[in-house]
Amino acid sequence: MFKKLLIIPGIALGVFAMMYLVGTRQQPRQVTVAERATTVKYIQVPQIDLIPRASGYGYVQPGKTWEAVAEVSGRITQMREPLKKGDFVSADDLLFQIEPDSSRLLVQQYEADILNTQAQLAELNQVEKETLRKLETEKKALEINRDELQRQQKLADEGIIAQSQLDKEKLNLLARMNTVENYIGSLDRLPSQRKALEATLKSQTMRKEDAEIVLDKTTIFAPFPARVTEVSAEVGQAVSAGKVLTKLGSIDLVEIEAQIPGFQLRNFVPRWMFAPNTNSTSRSKNYQDDIDLQAIILRKEGDHIIKWKGRFIRFSETDPRTGTMGVVIAVDNPYSQNSKKRRPPLERNMYVEVQLSGKPLAKKKVVPRTAIHENKLYVVNSKNRLERRPVIIEFFQGNLAVIDSGVKRGEKVITHDIVPAIDGMLLKPEEDTKIKNILSGKR
Structure with missing residues (x-):
């Protein structure tokens, strides 16, 4: 019992000490903490002549391409050597020769036909000259016969000659007149004969020209300096019209x-x-x-x-x-x-x-693309505080953004992101010389 009572003074002493401490404590002092500035990099918005x-x-493809297409059928008898993919050829180089014998014979045949028709025309001209000459002679003889008939008629009227002799002279005149008419008829037929021969000559000439065109098509030449891109024919190969023999590309x-x-x-x-x-x-x-x-x-x-x-x-x-x-x-x-x-x-x-x-675009306000944050720029105002400002972007070019409106030339724009970005927060701006120099090089 006595031991339990000894605890009471200790408790009382503790209570007294607590009351003393509470009564003598000092009020807490309020400490003002200085605002902390965030260091940022900035550039002054430049206005430059921007090269788009x-x-x-x-x-890469050749400026001109050309296909050598066979226009006639036949066997390839000659071919340029070498003519492989990657080879170079000059203008007018012979690339292919397709057997020309049949075409050449056809040209020769038409040439012979033309010579024959020309000879017939020459003969017709000669006949015309001879007929004209004979006609003139017969006309003169006809006049003589008429004069003679008139003389004979007078003699017959006077009874000097017999009627039979007069009739004989009349027959001579009629025969002469018939001869003249025959020559005139022959001359009248000559123009139609000449037209027929001339038409034949024209047709033969056209057929000869067609044959020469076919003959020309048996040889294929390079149209311009080129490089071979494909070859699909060989000497001795029979080809049909329309087959592509080779392809060229200009150099x-x-x-x-x-x-x-x-x-x-x-x-x-x-x-x-x-x-x-x-x-x-x-x-x-x-x-x-x-x-x-x-x-x-x-x-x-x-x-x-x-x-x-x-x-x-x-x-x-x-x-x-x-x-x-x-x-x-x-x-x-x-x-x-x-x-x-x-x-x-x-x-x-x-x-x-x-x-x-292209041509420089005059007076464009440009900022780095990293300065754009959801169509806003972080601007350092005159009090070095953050201003998140909406802007209208005209266009982007690479790592640049061209600003149409919302910021003025010379204003300070932060070139990077800030986390967190709070309007009015205090900033410690430092010029971003690296980006400034890059933008200077875009002029």
């Missing part, structure tokens, strides 16, 4: 039809080109006036990038599957360009990149 750019890919010009997204071309293509009432003739006439495109063709081979200079020639159709538009670029003398720069030629079916650049 676009790029796409396509295959003085190649074309690349690069497929480029339509949105990349909006700053290259004038709107009139897509007007429904604009015909193709007026489009082609205005290409050079309204479109100023510079083209570079690139091909990567290992660690090397090879470049060729191209020129724009036309737009092609829009691909319905991808929505890309074909832009046709030409490269002149693709085989000779490699002589000094030691680069390979642009050959058929090479897959290359085409980079286009």
Whole structure:
């Protein structure tokens, strides 16, 4: 019992100590914490003359292609050597000779027929001359006979000569008149005979020309300097008309039809080109006036990038599957360009990149694409505080965004994301010199 009572003083002492501490405690002091600024990178919005750019890919194809098609049937008797895929040929090189014997004989036959008809015409002309000469003679003789008949008639009237002698003179006159009429009839028939012979000659000449055309078709020549892309015939092979013997592609010009997204071309293509009432003739006439495109063709081979200079020639159709538009670029003398720069030629079916650049677009406000956040820019205001500002974007080009409205030239725009991004938060801006220099290079 006594031990239990000893606990009471300890408890009382503890209560007293607690009351003392509570009574003597100090009130808590309020500490003001300074606002923390977030470090950000910015650029001042530049206004530059922006060069529009676009790029796409396509295959190299010859500017001109040609198929050697047999126009006559027969056996190939001669062929250019060599004539294999990849060989080069010159203009007017003989590629194939199809047996010409039958065609040559036909030409010779028509030539003989023409000579025969020409001889008949010459003979007819000679007959005409002789007939005219004889007719003149007979006409003179006829006049003499008439004079003689008149004299005989007077003598008969005077009873000097017998009637039988007068009748004989009349018969002589009639015979002479008949001869004259025969010559006149012969001359009248000559024009129709001449027309018939001339028609025959014309027909024979036409048949000869047709035979010569067929004979010419037995020889096939290269129409221009080219490279062989396919050979499908050999010496001794019998071919029929219409068979393709070989295919050639020009070597003085190649074309690349690069497929480029339509949105990349909006700053290259004038709107009139897509007007429904604009015909193709007026489009082609205005290409050079309204479109100023510079083209570079690139091909990567290992660690090397090879470049060729191209020129724009036309737009092609829009691909319905991808929505890309074909832009046709030409490269002149693709085989000779490699002589000094030691680069390979642009050959058929090479897959290359085409980079286009156009006329500078004046006074465009540009920011890096990383500065765009759901169509908003993070702007550093005059108090170094964040302002999330909506903007209207005119278009994107690569890693750039062209701003139509919502921000002014010279305003400070943050070039990266901020997490969290709260309007009014304090910022510590530092100029992004790297992006500034990149944008300076876009001028």
